[in-house]
Amino acid sequence: MNATPMKVALFQCRWCLYSPEDQAWVDHNLPENIHLVKVPCTGRIDPLFILNAVQGGADGVMINGCLPEKCHFKEGNLAARRQLAEFGSFLDYIGYEQARVRFVWLDLQDRGRIQRELAAFERTLEQLGPAQALATRAPAATGGTHD
Amino acid sequence: MTELETKIRAEAERLLSEHLVDVVVAFRKEDAPLHPQPAFFTQVDELQDLVYNGLCANNLANYLTRHPQETRIGMVVRGCENRSVNALVVEKQHTRENLVLIGIPCEGILDWRHIVALTGENVLSVEENGESVCVHTRENTFAFSRVELLHPSCQRCLHPNPISADVLLGELKPEGDPELMRLRIEALENLTLEERNAWFRHEAERCIRCYACREACPMCYCTECFVDHTEPRWSESGVTPAGMQAWHIVRAFHQTGRCTSCGACERACPMDIQMTYLTDKLNLDMIDAYQFEVGMDTTTQPPFATLTLDDKNRFITRGK
Amino acid sequence: MAYRLPKKGLDQTLRAWAEQSKVFAPQKREGYAQFLPWKAGVELLLDEPHNTRFPPKAFLLPQSETLLTYNRKLNQLETPTLQISPRIIFGIRPCDAHAVALLDTVFATQENPDPYWRARREQTILIGVGCNQPATTCFCTSVGSSPFDHAGLDAIFTDIGEAYLVETFTERGEALFAGLPQAEANDEGQARSIQQQAEAGLTPAFATDNLKDHLDQIFDSSLWNEFAQSCLGCGICTFLCPTCFCFDIVDEAQRDERVRNWDTCMFRIYSLEASGHNPRPSRAERTRQRLMHKFSYWIEHANQFGCTGCGRCVRYCPVGLDIRAMLRKAAATPSEVVHAN
Numbered sequence: 001m002n003a004t005p006m007k008v009a010l011f012q013c014r015w016c017l018y019s020p021e022d023q024a025w026v027d028h029n030l031p032e033n034i035h036l037v038k039v040p041c042t043g044r045i046d047p048l049f050i051l052n053a054v055q056g057g058a059d060g061v062m063i064n065g066c067l068p069e070k071c072h073f074k075e076g077n078l079a080a081r082r083q084l085a086e087f088g089s090f091l092d093y094i095g096y097e098q099a100r101v102r103f104v105w106l107d108l109q110d111r112g113r114i115q116r117e118l119a120a121f122e123r124t125l126e127q128l129g130p131a132q133a134l135a136t137r138a139p140a141a142t143g144g145t146h147d
Numbered sequence: 148m149t150e151l152e153t154k155i156r157a158e159a160e161r162l163l164s165e166h167l168v169d170v171v172v173a174f175r176k177e178d179a180p181l182h183p184q185p186a187f188f189t190q191v192d193e194l195q196d197l198v199y200n201g202l203c204a205n206n207l208a209n210y211l212t213r214h215p216q217e218t219r220i221g222m223v224v225r226g227c228e229n230r231s232v233n234a235l236v237v238e239k240q241h242t243r244e245n246l247v248l249i250g251i252p253c254e255g256i257l258d259w260r261h262i263v264a265l266t267g268e269n270v271l272s273v274e275e276n277g278e279s280v281c282v283h284t285r286e287n288t289f290a291f292s293r294v295e296l297l298h299p300s301c302q303r304c305l306h307p308n309p310i311s312a313d314v315l316l317g318e319l320k321p322e323g324d325p326e327l328m329r330l331r332i333e334a335l336e337n338l339t340l341e342e343r344n345a346w347f348r349h350e351a352e353r354c355i356r357c358y359a360c361r362e363a364c365p366m367c368y369c370t371e372c373f374v375d376h377t378e379p380r381w382s383e384s385g386v387t388p389a390g391m392q393a394w395h396i397v398r399a400f401h402q403t404g405r406c407t408s409c410g411a412c413e414r415a416c417p418m419d420i421q422m423t424y425l426t427d428k429l430n431l432d433m434i435d436a437y438q439f440e441v442g443m444d445t446t447t448q449p450p451f452a453t454l455t456l457d458d459k460n461r462f463i464t465r466g467k
Numbered sequence: 468m469a470y471r472l473p474k475k476g477l478d479q480t481l482r483a484w485a486e487q488s489k490v491f492a493p494q495k496r497e498g499y500a501q502f503l504p505w506k507a508g509v510e511l512l513l514d515e516p517h518n519t520r521f522p523p524k525a526f527l528l529p530q531s532e533t534l535l536t537y538n539r540k541l542n543q544l545e546t547p548t549l550q551i552s553p554r555i556i557f558g559i560r561p562c563d564a565h566a567v568a569l570l571d572t573v574f575a576t577q578e579n580p581d582p583y584w585r586a587r588r589e590q591t592i593l594i595g596v597g598c599n600q601p602a603t604t605c606f607c608t609s610v611g612s613s614p615f616d617h618a619g620l621d622a623i624f625t626d627i628g629e630a631y632l633v634e635t636f637t638e639r640g641e642a643l644f645a646g647l648p649q650a651e652a653n654d655e656g657q658a659r660s661i662q663q664q665a666e667a668g669l670t671p672a673f674a675t676d677n678l679k680d681h682l683d684q685i686f687d688s689s690l691w692n693e694f695a696q697s698c699l700g701c702g703i704c705t706f707l708c709p710t711c712f713c714f715d716i717v718d719e720a721q722r723d724e725r726v727r728n729w730d731t732c733m734f735r736i737y738s739l740e741a742s743g744h745n746p747r748p749s750r751a752e753r754t755r756q757r758l759m760h761k762f763s764y765w766i767e768h769a770n771q772f773g774c775t776g777c778g779r780c781v782r783y784c785p786v787g788l789d790i791r792a793m794l795r796k797a798a799a800t801p802s803e804v805v806h807a808n
Contacts, residue, residue, distance in 0.1 A: 048373060048397060055382075086436075090429060137721050146554065178791065181787075268516055357731070417706075417783045419498055
């Protein structure tokens with residue numbers, strides 16, 4: 001077990017957790033290393049959101065949404081699939097491993113699955129180690145590079 | 148004046164004098180010997196300044212979005228510019244009926260940077276003669292073959308011929324080899340993760356955020372770019388590593404399925420940053436996943452503007 | 468004072484300097500000249516007719532710089548303590564050094580000095596190398612400078628074949644060359660003739676008589692629209708300019724820092740106001756601003772042009788907008804033709 005747990009940005013579509021217990025757990029009992037961003041639909045997730053999470057120091061990004069034909073807004077999740085899948089592989093192309101960006105589609109029967117998925121994702125991230133490939137927003141050294 | 152220039156001028160003169168267009172967008176000779184300037188001709192007697200040669204490095208489709216839809220524009224287009232125009236028409240940035248495209252099969256753009264690197268800064272004039280190019284500098288005269296001076300994007304060019312021009316001037320050129328672009332990107336994809344990352348960081352770290360790549364690109368026509376947003380702020384504003392990387396990542400990604408690989412961004416960059424390795428990769432992905440090539444017609448929506456239920460599930464995990 | 472430094476002795480001189488301070492000198496990397504830290508054995512680009520691509524103003528006015536950090540919880544501000552080591556910039560061209568002298572009138576005034584600029588300026592020694600053969604894009608003599616201009620420099624080198632003639636202008640410049648043999652009369656004579664020859668090689672690029680007044684009179688001309696038509700609106704001309712100093716102060720709220728970044732009048736958001744109103748709404752006003760600032764407002768401010776003729780904007784403009792040609796066109800625009808907007 002690593003001393004510092006991996007930082008995870010969790011983007012959650014507010015309609016995808018069907019069980020109130022799961023939603024309550026996400027809303028109130030998430031471990032500190034998981035940063036929750038609730039969105040009205042995965043279709044709302046601009047690639048910029050993911051980039052911001054990555055540049056904010058996320059070691060991994062997990063996106064939870066509804067199954068293809070179960071989108072509250074009919075096809076927001078399909079739009080998200082096209083863009084975000086490509087964005088994930090684009091980040092991989094420039095050095096942020098594909099495995100660090102994970103999509104999870106949840107269904108009615110998936111009670112309790114979110115905890116298992118998060119745990120599995122964290123294990124994956126622990127194997128990969130902290131993300132260091134892309135620059136993060138960090139206090140810059142004072143002034144120019146020539147001082 | 149070359150034969151081709153005579154033909155372009157004659158065509159521009161016809162369009163203007165018969166009032167078929169309000170403005171002809173082409174290039175004119177300016178004082179800078181390596182940079183013919185995008186020019187806007189509204190009068191027949193101005194057309195004596197019109198030039199066309201291998202140094203015309205800008206993508207003229209860039210100027211399409213500066214005009215209202217009602218403006219009837221005559222535009223000199225090469226293969227890439229024609230496809231940029233098509234892509235802009237798909238995105239409803241202009242009405243195709245209000246455009247007259249004067250198509251020119253393209254011999255490829257000469258890379259002014261490469262010329263300067265080979266001959267020194269003091270270039271006085273460049274003479275093109277078919278496949279040979281003669282560069283006169285203050286001190287010397289150099290002879291090159293056209294191929295060795297071509298801009299890298301033009302070396303990999305797939306469609307040098309305008310595909311939907313209204314008037315076609317000059318001989319059609321053979322189509323390019325699609326493997327060239329693919330080989331370059333695959334070579335990069337086959338590097339290790341660390342090597343790809345090092346390559347990206349190396350290119351991004353020279354950025355001075357002048358946004359010449361954005362301004363030179365016909366597809367970057369947003370009224371407000373994401374880097375100009377202040378509330379919320381999407382990326383760091385300065386030349387910090389995170390800020391520069393955010394710019395390169397998002398600029399390229401916004402071009403997915405929209406970039407025609409014309410290379411105008413690289414030709415404009417003052418710091419010689421390679422950028423097409425990002426956009427070409429995204430374009431190839433679009434070709435492979437959705438069989439979509441940018442600007443081949445004026446109706447097909449780019450992949451990110453449309454969706455289907457049976458898209459390939461790439462990295463999505465489903466219930467066990 | 469004038470000294471003679473044989474070219475063979477340059478390496479030893481630089482080595483001695485490098486023991487006491489950071490030394491930067493023009494070297495080729497990524498295919499173009501840049502000021503990089505000098506190390507023994509590196510190849511210097513001193514003969515090339517052209518200049519470094521990125522202007523050395525960045526040594527004194529970094530493109531991005533943290534002015535202060537804040538802590539929102541404790542309600543505290545903290546200004547960073549500047550730790551600037553002594554630096555020698557060797558091989559700076561006279562146009563770029565002249566630009567530093569111009570910027571001193573902005574950032575190092577008696578009444579309102581900029582502490583960040585001043586701290587760096589005090590630690591920076593500028594040793595120039597004059598231009599025996601100015602490039603075709605150079606026009607320093609047209610704007611009141613010259614290929615061997617002294618302004619802003621602590622010392623200047625003149626290439627006289629086997630050796631350099633070193634002329635010093637300040638005490639700290641003088642101190643760097645103590646121990647070198649004094650120049651002989653014929654060295655100086657040779658240098659003067661090289662300097663005159665270089666200067667004579669540059670023909671006036673545009674008329675400067677009455678330029679300010681004329682520009683003021685054609686403020687409302689349609690000429691600016693003509694330039695703006697082809698202008699891309701990128702920041703190349705201003706970011707590569709050695710005298711452009713506009714900056715924007717931004718709060719990087721996500722990392723609790725107040726940052727100063729270079730800004731450019733060519734950007735739409737440069738003069739955009741919070742209300743949404745933009746006094747320079749189109750590229751025409753913005754291209755006009757660039758020229759007016761350099762050739763009119765600078766005269767009001769310091770009685771000098773805000774341009775030193777380095778030619779970077781001419782070389783790197785992606786649409787070939789040559790500032791010399793623009794000024795010639797401006798001069799040819801009759802002042803009575805005033806277009807009401």
